[in-house]
Amino acid sequence: MALSRTAYVNLLRAQAGYHEGRDPSGNWNNQQKFSPAVPGLEWSQGQAWCHVFVSWGADELDARDVIPITASCATGVSWWKKRGRWTDYPVLGAPFYMGSAGQDHVGVVYKYDADSIWTIEGNTNNNGSYQGDGVYHRVRPRRGAGSPYGYGVPDFTEETVSADPNLGGTKAATVPTATPGDEVNSTPPTQEKPMTPAEIQAVADAVWNYQLPNLRTDGTQDGTKKSAYWWLIWQDVFQAQLLAAINEAALTPDDVRQALADGTLKVQLTVKAA
Structure with missing residues (x-):
């Protein structure tokens, strides 16, 4: 088939x-x-x-x-x-x-x-x-x-x-994200525009005080928390990837841009990290 x-x-x-x-x-x-x-x-x-x-x-x-x-x-x-x-x-x-x-x-x-x-x-x-x-x-x-x-x-x-x-x-x-009603066979693969330094800084500003569980190397929580900005500056290569990893949010750069534009980035992270 x-x-x-x-x-x-x-x-x-x-x-x-x-x-x-x-x-x-x-x-x-x-x-x-x-x-x-x-x-x-x-x-x-x-x-x-x-x-x-x-x-x-x-x-x-x-x-x-x-x-x-x-x-x-x-x-x-x-x-x-x-x-x-x-x-x-x-x-x-x-x-x-x-x-x-x-x-x-x-x-x-x-x-x-x-x-x-x-x-x-x-x-x-x-x-x-x-x-x-x-x-x-x-x-x-x-x-x-x-x-x-x-x-x-x-x-x-x-x-x-x-x-x-x-x-x-x-x-x-x-691979494009399919939406209801799409003909999933017809959409060609697309390339995603990387985040600019200004957009990266905007992400950091948006989540400066947002507290996230600190993880041990085995993935378990150690009972402490660090700000998302700390995570961002600790690994600054794949900023959107890092947000995905620490929040299980799977946010792409385009997702982040839209959330920043809507002013909903903190809300998205709070909901998905809960």
Whole structure:
């Protein structure tokens, strides 16, 4: 069955903020809604579920032949390679695989540029753990430490968009956000304008006194708080990404611009961080 890149990515992104269950002691337990919903993967309930999430999206859209239906990242990598649909370069809308052989973790790319990939991932957390607690938007480096092992190349209904020179060599691209009534197959990938220094300063001014929970390295709160401005100046490379990470708000630069223009940035952060 045919699979639209835009439909697939936006279905997965719509799950951001979903969390797995907890055991009687309050610990995350890998019990989630995706395993029981995918025929053949019901057995994976209670196990690591990052690839189940990726497979669930394809199954929901009746495209089990376009994305590997498996709970195993290693099996997923093998599936792509056997079909000759594998690359070392980002592919828009495609699964990316982490680990020395791609065995550790998987998510889906919804945006990339020369340095980074923007992703939607299951079984991760704000710190990018391979054993997390829910569905999150993340930003990961394209190269070096913490970068993917490689990428599958799905046969979407839209033309393949990839940084791979053999697949068009598109330097940067974004999957558009679908709205009700849109023909999701018809909108081409768009590129997002970076934030200007003045806009970055406006964000800092808007959230100067907004207090956010301080997180330990394992993602748990340590009981203290720091202002959002402290977070902004601590990591000033991807300002909108940082806001997304600390608030689970997934705000893009365009979202921030609109919120600043509307005067609603504080309100958005307060609601989404609550």
